[in-house]
Amino acid sequence: MSTPELPTLDLPQDIFLDIFDAAPLRDLAPGEVVISAGGKADQVFNIVSGVLRVCRTGTDGRRQVLSFLFPGNFVGLTATETYFFSVEAVTPTRIACCPRHVLDARLASDPLAVRAFLNMMLRVVEDVLDVVYSLGQRTARERLAVFLLYLRHWRRLTQNLANDRDPRLADIDIPMSREDIADFLGLKKETVSRSFKELETDQVILRSGSHHVRVLDLSALRELAGIRDFASPRRIARSP
Secondary structure (H helix, E strand, O other): OOOOOOOOOOOOOHHHHHOOOOOOOEEEOOOOOOOOOOOOEEEEEEEEEEEEEEEEEOOOEEEEEEEEOOOOOOEOOOOOOOOOOOEEEEEOEEEEEEEHHHHHHHHHOOOOHHHHHHHHHHHHHHHHHHHHHHHOOOOHHHHHHHHHHHHHHHHHHHHHOOOOOOOOHHHHOOOOOHHHHHHHOOOOOHHHHHHHHHHHHHEEEEEEOOEEEOOOOOOHHHHHHHOOOOOOOOOOOOOO
């Protein structure tokens, strides 16, 4: 005897983010710290505009940029009472700020919000694994190609560009410094600059200053990166 198919339930995307609807806004200058490693984890934030970087500094003073955060990204949640990472503004940035206990109360009162929150956290893990996979065992040029696809991916998401062939995706803004890029990719700053020059010489990209490139050959960029794009699921899973 066959088992009847169970009904499915579609969840609104990240419905718990309604905690930020009336939350106060804070404007940040480039370099301004939002979260300090070791500080009390009593606030959560949602990015309205701008770019943030998440980083940690070792006991030897060397910094590792763990990720960059873009409009719509949620940040500030930890499993402990203190933050284990630092978050700083890369560009002029506006964030919505909410006490952690407000989020806790929202999740405690609504099982659907809990499910949406869990899905968001799983997407974060998938994004991190996507980047780790994409950067592993690659040359400097290949890592830079991965990084440019990473920025292209986030441009597509933040601007809701559904068509992967949208001509606007050829233009990539690079708001972070060469030092930020180097600390993200595990390279020296000079190596990053040299790799940009090599990609331009090979007519894969065309640079326009330090903070903008145009992708001339997307297929070549993807071949260098060894990936088509960052492909982790961007949708809420359907529950049984």
